[in-house]
Amino acid sequence: MGKKIWAVAQQRAGELNRMSWEAIVAAQKLARLLDGEVEVVVLGEGDPVKSVTSDLARASVQCVRTADHPALASYTPGAYVGLFRSAIEKALPGLIILPHTYQSIDFMARLAQESGFALVPEVTEAGLEDGRLALRRPIMGGKLSAKVAIKDGSSAILSVQSGAFAAADLEEGDGAPSEALEFDAAAVSPDREILGVEEVGGEQVDLSQASVIVAVGRGVGGADKMAPVEELAQALGAEIGASRPVIDNGWLPRDRQIGSSGQTVAPKLYIALGISGAIQHLVGMKGSQVVVAVNKDPGAPIFGVARYGVVADLHEVVPALTQAIREAKA
């Protein structure tokens, strides 16, 4: 394991992705364990990357290294992989830590393979075991987690799951110096011609402001089985949300989706019906004040974040719950 640890910050149009701080916190933690030194690395072009560099400088790190290149104005995996591969050859970091964003996932596997680094995506915990780096990550859609180790001596690329390392734990310093990241400019070759960005179907429904949400998962079984759920939502004055499988199956429109690829919500009451609780869903609703879970599977991870749970078929519980709420409100 080399002593140099890179924490990769992510920016878009000068706006820092807040998960960047979590990657830095993870890097600071690993630096303490491995007696290493953290450098923050950020890529982009011109003013956007300059402005985030000064923001990043408040972290207690060796330096903030900036790669400023016209071909980095928009993200492409070709430019990112080429740049990082040549920068790695020059600086020889032992560990590279990224936020587990869609952009990181898009390029980090290819970078790991091309640079001969081990790859561990979606890390939720990091520590040492018998002197080796041991990392925990979810498997089976979050139902279980696996502890994995990097084989001896190998450098590694990790991405850290949203929320696993708290940005509030950031160690601040007295202004980290800004340095240029050394790389071979010829290696920065975009492999996509960006044509544009579009909003997915427009967000007609803003679930982020809802104070009560009834959310359904795969367990609801079909669009034709939604009527009792709608009645429950009506009795509660709640908005209806859903986890991804419901949307993919076309049972509800996409603007009802809650989770990493949908909306982030924080109601005072969240009732999860037939939702197993994959991590991608949990990141979108963990800010809820009180979570109720109804699921047939007592091992469903949703029960881990719920305050109240009912282990039963939602189709039996929902009408009874609607009735009980009407009586309570009467």
Add this chain to the structure above:
Amino acid sequence: MRIAVCIKQVPDTEARLRVSADGKWIDEEDLPFVINESDEYALEEALQIAEKTDGEVVVFGLGPERTREALRKGLALGAAKAVHLEDEAFEGGDAVATGRALAAAIGRESFDLVMTGSQSDDIGWGATGSIIAGLLGWPHAWLVMGVELEEGGSSAKVTREMESGMNEIFRLSLPAVLEVQAGINHPRYASLKGIMQAKKKEIAKLSCSDLGLEASQVGAAGSGVQILSVAFPETGEGAQIIEGDAESAAKALVEKLKTEARVL
């Protein structure tokens, strides 16, 4: 257009899971296996492109004997041929080792596109397709939500999902590897005719040595990462489970929401 589709057989997401005796994986005995969800969408997208371009789809699967069921299903859905990578040496591979074997198998033939799911529902590296692309030296895209061929098939307009409800659209030259997101299309069901025809289609078998790879390059030996143990996550306090039949549980729950949690 000739398209390679990689499909993985994974435990049914609805199945009850147990940790295996050695604590390093799940107990696979009596576990129902299905085609990985996003791989089904990748296969459907490939079949649609092949139909439009008078091309064909070849399905690739790496895994033990049971993987043949998934490949047979791929053939029933419309793939022309299947390739089964089966060798003890492949077992326990991480995404890099598994990608290396798949890329070697795909590289034996000529393809215009490789399609995979974006992430497996079991180990979920979300990486195998990107690694295949790196090894083939082709461009790739992850979390693909749309594919539109251009200019007689030398490039494609690809839509990828970004965070916060946005999609990015870009042009990718072909050949390329596309890692497809669930929800891109509506996967078809196998017809009786398809199932009958699948029985006559070929499932070619390739071992590690057939691929010209050493056992040290694939499987657990060729992986940079090894699993030490798997466990059900500690859930902290977890939920207060409310017992009883539907009616009494509903009443008790509403009472608690009103008086204990005070959210009603």
